[in-house]
Amino acid sequence: MNRRHTFAIAIFISLYIFCLSLSTGVLTDYITSLFSGTAIFISLFLQIQMFRRVSPPLKTFILFFIIGTSSYLLAEVTWTYQVLLLDNYPIPSPSDIFYDLNTISYIIGFIYLAYVTSQRLHFINFLLDVTIIYKTIVVLLTVYFFVPQFKANGFLPIEITMATLYPALIILLNIAIIICYYDKNFILPKKSMLIFFLAALIQLLGDTLFAISYYQSSFTAGSLLDPLWSLTILLYGYGVYSLKETVGNLTEPSDKMPSYLSFKSSMYRMVLQGLCILLLVFSVIYAGNVVLQITLVLTIILVLIRQILSSLYIHQLLQSISTLKVGLEVKVKQRTEQLSKKNNELLYAFEQINYMAYHDDLTGLPNRRALYDKMENYKLKQQPFTLLFIDIDKFKEINDTYGHMCGDEFLISFSKGLTNTIKNEGFVYRQAGDEFVIIFEETNKDIIEEMMRRLDYFSKEPFLINEQEVVINFSIGKAQYPIDTTDITKIIKLADNEMYKAKKGITT
Numbered sequence: 001m002n003r004r005h006t007f008a009i010a011i012f013i014s015l016y017i018f019c020l021s022l023s024t025g026v027l028t029d030y031i032t033s034l035f036s037g038t039a040i041f042i043s044l045f046l047q048i049q050m051f052r053r054v055s056p057p058l059k060t061f062i063l064f065f066i067i068g069t070s071s072y073l074l075a076e077v078t079w080t081y082q083v084l085l086l087d088n089y090p091i092p093s094p095s096d097i098f099y100d101l102n103t104i105s106y107i108i109g110f111i112y113l114a115y116v117t118s119q120r121l122h123f124i125n126f127l128l129d130v131t132i133i134y135k136t137i138v139v140l141l142t143v144y145f146f147v148p149q150f151k152a153n154g155f156l157p158i159e160i161t162m163a164t165l166y167p168a169l170i171i172l173l174n175i176a177i178i179i180c181y182y183d184k185n186f187i188l189p190k191k192s193m194l195i196f197f198l199a200a201l202i203q204l205l206g207d208t209l210f211a212i213s214y215y216q217s218s219f220t221a222g223s224l225l226d227p228l229w230s231l232t233i234l235l236y237g238y239g240v241y242s243l244k245e246t247v248g249n250l251t252e253p254s255d256k257m258p259s260y261l262s263f264k265s266s267m268y269r270m271v272l273q274g275l276c277i278l279l280l281v282f283s284v285i286y287a288g289n290v291v292l293q294i295t296l297v298l299t300i301i302l303v304l305i306r307q308i309l310s311s312l313y314i315h316q317l318l319q320s321i322s323t324l325k326v327g328l329e330v331k332v333k334q335r336t337e338q339l340s341k342k343n344n345e346l347l348y349a350f351e352q353i354n355y356m357a358y359h360d361d362l363t364g365l366p367n368r369r370a371l372y373d374k375m376e377n378y379k380l381k382q383q384p385f386t387l388l389f390i391d392i393d394k395f396k397e398i399n400d401t402y403g404h405m406c407g408d409e410f411l412i413s414f415s416k417g418l419t420n421t422i423k424n425e426g427f428v429y430r431q432a433g434d435e436f437v438i439i440f441e442e443t444n445k446d447i448i449e450e451m452m453r454r455l456d457y458f459s460k461e462p463f464l465i466n467e468q469e470v471v472i473n474f475s476i477g478k479a480q481y482p483i484d485t486t487d488i489t490k491i492i493k494l495a496d497n498e499m500y501k502a503k504k505g506i507t508t
Contacts, residue, residue: 009234012039016227032226033080039230040073043237050240057116058243061109065240068105072233074098096165103169103203106236110176113188125313128306132299134175136276138168139295140283167211170204192242199235202228273303360430362408363415371429371437375488378441378481386448388438388455389477389495390418391503395434402466410465414472421458426451437492443480452476475503 016035023031047069051062075098082093111127177200181193206228213225280296283289358370366374378385392414399407411434418436419428426440440451455476462469477499479491 005238009231009238012234013227013231016230017224020224020227029080033076036076036226036230036233037073039233040069040076043233044069044073046237046241050243053244057113061113062240062243064105064109064112065236068102068109069233069236071098071101071105075102100165100169103173106200107169107173107176110173110180114176114180125306125309128302128309129179130172130175132273132276132302132306134172135295135302136280136299137171137175139291140279142168143283143287143289143291167204167207170200170207174200174204188243192239195235195239195242199232199239202235203232206232273299273306277303363412363430365415365419365428365430365436367429368431371431371439372488374427374429374439375481375491379486379488383441384443384481384483386440386443386478386480387491387495388440388451389431389479389492389499390436390438390455391475391477391499392434393473393475393503395472398465398470398472406466410463410472413463417458417461417463418455421454422451431492437495443483448478452478475499477502 012035016031019031019035020028044066047062047066051059051066054062075095078093078095078098082095174197177193177197180188181190181197206225210225213223277296277299280292280299283292284296358366358373360367375385375387377383395407398410402410415428415430415436418438422428422438426438429437429439431437438451440448442448459473460471462471464470477495477497479485479494479498481488481491484494485491
């Protein structure tokens with residue numbers, strides 16, 4: 001609760017108590033009716049506002065609260081009629097039916113939410129937990145407190161039943177709220193649950209005090225119990241209204257194990273159930289009451305059923321986990337295969353991109369980038385090498401005479417012939433256009449001259465261009481690292497210059 005709402009409720013209750021303290025006689029009854037009715041209408045207004053804003057299952061939950069609060073309104077109207085017009089308030093009376101219906105509606109609301117947010121076994125366990133604890137508390141209170149006190153004051157059994165039924169229902173509501181609070185599957189936020197619990201606790205206090213004062217014949221209308229009940233009904237309304245802060249962010253129902261089925265919570269639950277059985281055993285030994293004996297037997301049976309169902313629930317969870325594990329393993333395997341396939345595709349794509357980056361797309365020979373990388377590598381390793389720069393003579397005439405397509409086919413054939421001539425003794429690169437570069441990891445004069453003789457022989461072989469044999473000449477320039485230069489950026493320039501000298505018939 002934020003400060004503004006807390007302050008408003010505190011002002012309302014304080015004003016209620018203040019007016020009661022100043023009033024007497026019939027005026028007290030009218031003030032009680034006025035403030036009680038106002039509290040009910042405020043609570044109904046808040047609940048209806050939230051009912052319009054939410055969707056199932058919260059809408060149904062709030063509907064039960066609206067029904068319960070409306071029943072409380074009818075109970076107050078009936079009670080006021082009895083007090084103001086008939087000047088008596090017998091028990092049982094018609095108003096008791098509406099008061100009981102009020103609490104029953106609230107209880108059904110929480111049971112409904114527990115049902116829609118849980119698996120079937122989970123829900124049955126919830127009901128058994130509520131029943132075991134509730135039955136023990138109510139039976140012990142009834143046998144040892146309410147029945148003896150009421151009988152001592154001459155009350156009939158029907159009067160005893162009606163006087164104690166309402167507090168008993170409030171106890172049931174408190175137990176239901178507590179169990180729902182510790183259930184992670186439950187979709188209401190903790191803040192709202194705490195407000196509901198506070199309201200039910202205050203209501204239990206008020207109705208217990210009413211039952212005690214009634215059997216002592218000391219109850220009077222307009223007592224401080226009336227502001228207490230009005231506070232309760234306001235808190236129920238505000239508890240519903242507090243859901244507005246979390247609409248859209250509510251915890252989704254899940255299939256995971258509820259928190260109170262965890263090992264720690266299971267131990268607490270078993271201890272609590274054991275205490276219930278022990279209390280009943282001692283009570284049977286002490287009093288020998290038939291009701292207590294029957295209650296003890298039923299409690300033991302319910303606890304056994306609860307443990308069996310818990311074991312069954314856990315067994316189902318383990319089976320679900322096993323099934324999920326198998327399914328997960330299959331999915332992991334499939335995903336691994338998909339990722340492996342994707343990885344292979346990416347590797348292939350990378351290799352293709354890398355190949356395209358370092359190779360000429362027409363001839364398939366390594367390109368200029370590959371050439372410079374090769375020379376950089378030789379420089380790092382201090383590897384001497386010889387570079388031959390080759391330029392095809394009058395290649396433009398081939399393109400002009402036979403067309404660019406034939407020119408491309410010639411370049412492909414020329415690059416293959418060049419590679420076959422060099423074989424594995426050197427590396428052939430396409431520099432650009434009709435320019436090619438050959439690198440030998442040698443600077444030995446005899447070996448280089450042998451390579452030059454092979455190239456000279458290759459230059460005399462005819463090429464088939466457009467079904468015609470054509471002899472194509474080419475010019476060669478030579479430069480050596482590190483004999484001619486240690487700068488690899490200049491070595492191609494040197495070889496290019498030598499090639500142009502050869503093309504012009506200049507010898508060195």
